[in-house]
Amino acid sequence: MGKKxxxxxxxxxxxxxxxxxxxxxxxxxxxxxxxxxxxDTLKFLRALTRNNDxxxxxxxxxxxxxxxxxxxxxxxxxxxxxxxxxxxxFRAVPKKVGGSLMRIHRDTRFAKDKSxxxxxxGIQFRHEMGGDVHAPGFYLHIEPGQxxxxxxxxxxxxxxxxxxxxxxDERPQQWRRAVGAKAFxxxxxxxxxxxxxxxxxxxxxxxxxxxxxxxxxxxxxAYDESTLHASDFVDYVTAAFKxxxxxxxxxxxxxxxxx
Numbered sequence: 001m002g003k004k005x006x007x008x009x010x011x012x013x014x015x016x017x018x019x020x021x022x023x024x025x026x027x028x029x030x031x032x033x034x035x036x037x038x039x040d041t042l043k044f045l046r047a048l049t050r051n052n053d054x055x056x057x058x059x060x061x062x063x064x065x066x067x068x069x070x071x072x073x074x075x076x077x078x079x080x081x082x083x084x085x086x087x088x089x090f091r092a093v094p095k096k097v098g099g100s101l102m103r104i105h106r107d108t109r110f111a112k113d114k115s116x117x118x119x120x121x122g123i124q125f126r127h128e129m130g131g132d133v134h135a136p137g138f139y140l141h142i143e144p145g146q147x148x149x150x151x152x153x154x155x156x157x158x159x160x161x162x163x164x165x166x167x168x169d170e171r172p173q174q175w176r177r178a179v180g181a182k183a184f185x186x187x188x189x190x191x192x193x194x195x196x197x198x199x200x201x202x203x204x205x206x207x208x209x210x211x212x213x214x215x216x217x218x219x220x221x222a223y224d225e226s227t228l229h230a231s232d233f234v235d236y237v238t239a240a241f242k243x244x245x246x247x248x249x250x251x252x253x254x255x256x257x258x259x
Contacts, residue, residue, distance in 0.1 A: 031094055034074035035231045037142070040067040042225065045119055046144045052115040068104075069096065072121055075140075075234065076100045082238040083125055083138075086245060089258055090125045090138060100125055119143065129257055136251045138241045139218075147228060149237065151244030152218035153251050154192065160255055165199060165212050167254030172208055178246040179211075184219065187243050192216020217251060219244050 044067040048057070057064065076094040083092050093099030102122035108114045120143035126135050139150035156164060168175045179190060193215040198204045202212050221240055227233065252259040 031077045032070065032074050034071065034078040034234060036229045036233050037071050037075070038067060039229060041071065041121070041142065042144050044068060045121070045142070048117060049119045049144070052117055052119065054116050057117060068121055072101050072123060076123060078234045079125065079237070082234065086242050087138070087248065089128050091128050092125050120146070127252065127257055136248055136255065136257070138244070138248070140237065142228065147223050147225065149221045149223065149240050150218050151188070151241060151248055154216050154218050156217070161215065163256070164217055164251060164254045167250065168208055168211055169202070174250055175208065175211065178250040181246055183243040184247065187221045187240060188219030190218070191220040192218050219247055
């Protein structure tokens with residue numbers, strides 16, 4: 001459909017492995033109950049933006065743990081049960097290192113900006129067969145002035161990108177339903193990098209050429225500070241992620257992953 005020439009058979013990249021307010025209890029031992037992010041979460045991140053150095057951070061390690069680390073891990077733990085219900089192949093892992101919480105330390109080895117810390121909180125619930133940030137997933141971003149939820153695949157590797165484009169080409173109606181559903185459109189906007197020219201092998205007149213030009217397949221949904229601090233934040237995020245399930249399911253099917 002719309003191809004200039006036949007496409008080679010593809011296999012997945014190795015990274016893919018072939019609201020009322022209410023209190024809630026934590027689902028993981030040793031992690032406190034989640035009742036919304038505290039007001040100091042954003043205050044701390046604003047202060048870190050102004051004082052992004054190791055000595056300042058070291059002197060405020062306790063504040064970081066109380067304002068950012070502890071509530072983030074509690075939120076992740078609180079998402080374990082909802083995720084198991086609507087996206088059972090995706091994991092909420094409440095660990096300081098190697099789990100759903102993205103590290104605060106920046107990799108500055110090849111960066112001109114040598115600031116040691118990220119000034120945002122990133123939490124990603126990844127597919128259990130996806131080993132890194134580029135795998136399909138659901139995402140929470142907390143940053144002063146940039147509060148949003150995300151769902152989809154960001155910067156997929158070349159093989160995975162080819163499979164997603166093949167899925168759009170071969171199942172256009174399913175793709176249109178995934179990103180055109182009322183619930184999705186009312187909450188999310190497709191975002192990310194886009195090619196300036198059509199990808200090789202695809203007809204420039206393809207009816208979905210603008211989607212085929214995408215390098216990222218993610219929906220972004222903004223939210224406000226009051227939502228971040230509300231005790232029903234888990235319910236809000238759960239409802240938002242459910243609205244993005246058709247997109248994430250489409251990506252999983254294209255990448256030959258179970259949903």
